[in-house]
Amino acid sequence: MRILAVRGCNLTSLDGPFAVEFDQAPLRRAGLFAITGPTGAGKSTILDALCLALFDRLPRLPEGQGVLLGVEGDPNAIRSTDVRAVLRRGAGAGWAEVDFVGVDGTAYRARWEVRRARQKARGALQPQTLTLGRLDGSERFGDGKKTALEEIERRLGLTFEQFRRAVLLAQGDFATFLKAPPKDRSALLELLTGTEIYSRLSIAAHERAVRERQALDALEAQGGGIGVLGDVERAALAAETATAGAAVRESEQALDAAKAAVAWHERDARLAADEAAAAAAAEAAGRAWHEAAPRR
Known part of the structure; x- marks a missing residue:
């Protein structure tokens, strides 16, 4: 998995559209970079856009029902755990978009959108939408937010919790990753670096070795059933x-x-047979001689 770009519009402190293009200069060649700025400049909002487009969630929002923001019965009142609260005050619509390369090597674009009724600043908040498609626009996946989220997670190869702990590491959460069990850290790092293929090869090699060992043991067991003749038996067989x-x-x-x-x-x-033939010939010759006597 690799993030190519993060974009957004009208999210919290960031007014209007913004974009961070990781696959273009100068960030494309940067091995390490920092997101800096004063408090309220929108540093965390970039990370919010990343999580919204991929998971429809914000890691810095509290868990649970939260508290109501606004007056009971007001169509604009939402709870503190509602991700739509990220829409900038006074904006009629906002969105977050992420381009990424999935574990299958294909480039995708995930887009999260929220708007108010008639896109008016005082319009009632509408349900957010989430879509996923190929970056080249040739195919779209999922027919709603739920299926789109499932398709995104499958192509990322990471759940939200894995992404939050290993990729985002937002504000103080780095310790969460460091304190995770070694097996969990190893699994996350394999997914992030794409080296899970080596684990699969190792497992396959081990399984092949087990099968070959079992085959060898079977052959050795068969060979053990063949008895060895003693000297007396060998001598008897030699005599025979x-x-x-x-x-x-x-x-x-x-x-x-x-x-x-x-x-x-x-x-x-x-x-x-030759003797009998010769005797018959001699007898015939004798008769012919006597018959020819008067003419001599």
């Missing part, structure tokens, strides 16, 4: 292997002898 090897060799020799016998019988059969 030797016996089986000798039997295989004998079988191979018998197979070779059988193959040789088959080859001999096949050759003998061929020779017998």
